Amino acid sequence: AQSVTQLDSQVPVFEEAPVELRCNYSSSVSVYLFWYVQYPNQGLQLLLKYLSGSTLVKGINGFEAEFNKSQTSFHLRKPSVHISDTAEYFCAVSESNAGNMLTFGGGTRLMVKP
Amino acid sequence: DAGVIQSPRHEVTEMGQEVTLRCKPISGHDYLFWYRQTMMRGLELLIYFNNNVPIDDSGMPEDRFSAKMPNASFSTLKIQPSEPRDSAVYFCASSLGGTSNQPQHFGDGTRLSIL
Numbered sequence: 001a002q003s004v005t006q007l008d009s010q011v012p013v014f015e016e017a018p019v020e021l022r023c024n025y026s027s028s029v030s031v032y033l034f035w036y037v038q039y040p041n042q043g044l045q046l047l048l049k050y051l052s053g054s055t056l057v058k059g060i061n062g063f064e065a066e067f068n069k070s071q072t073s074f075h076l077r078k079p080s081v082h083i084s085d086t087a088e089y090f091c092a093v094s095e096s097n098a099g100n101m102l103t104f105g106g107g108t109r110l111m112v113k114p
Numbered sequence: 115d116a117g118v119i120q121s122p123r124h125e126v127t128e129m130g131q132e133v134t135l136r137c138k139p140i141s142g143h144d145y146l147f148w149y150r151q152t153m154m155r156g157l158e159l160l161i162y163f164n165n166n167v168p169i170d171d172s173g174m175p176e177d178r179f180s181a182k183m184p185n186a187s188f189s190t191l192k193i194q195p196s197e198p199r200d201s202a203v204y205f206c207a208s209s210l211g212g213t214s215n216q217p218q219h220f221g222d223g224t225r226l227s228i229l
Contacts, residue, residue: 043220
């Protein structure tokens with residue numbers, strides 16, 4: 001069975017600084033990878049996804065993520081964050097033989113300070 | 115386009131009462147998921163349906179929890195009797211089937227407080 005680990009539960013960063021949110025997964029089969037963002041009192045919104053092809057994936061709001069198969073990682077990055085990026089970020093994995101089920105990481109709270 | 119619609123957005127009730135949460139998935143989506151989110155346990159999958167049929171309910175915590183999907187556009191999650199430890203935010207999500215690379219689309223959740 002797959003598992004997803006987000007090592008950092010909280011990441012404080014100053015506005016306009018770069019940020020990286022880490023995600024590692026384990027699985028014995030090929031996977032699809034997703035990042036979701038959750039703003040306060042809202043549901044999860046899809047930020048970006050990796051299905052196949054180029055390992056660098058661009059998403060909404062200037063975020064991007066890189067799939068590294070050898071390190072089983074899918075880290076999320078943004079070169080310059082805004083106050084409005086303050087939210088909870090979830091990494092999720094779907095195994096190729098698991099229907100549409102997602103396994104979520106524990107989430108990382110990004111706190112952007114002025 | 116209308117997204118996943120959940121009702122009510124907030125529910126406060128007393129212990130022992132029956133609680134019913136409702137979900138309308140995105141039209142055309144054939145997978146529906148119910149999740150529970152708490153600070154302690156994070157996001158947990160409770161049950162999911164494919165073409166209105168429950169596929170995996172191993173995440174349902176107890177017999178007090180039940181879920182139904184009588185048609186493609188409506189699902190309910192019921193708790194009877196409710197307990198204070200059921201307090202959480204409950205999310206419904208839907209996705210298009212076919213392959214496992216389809217993203218799930220989430221509703222805004224129901225914040226449930228059991229007193």
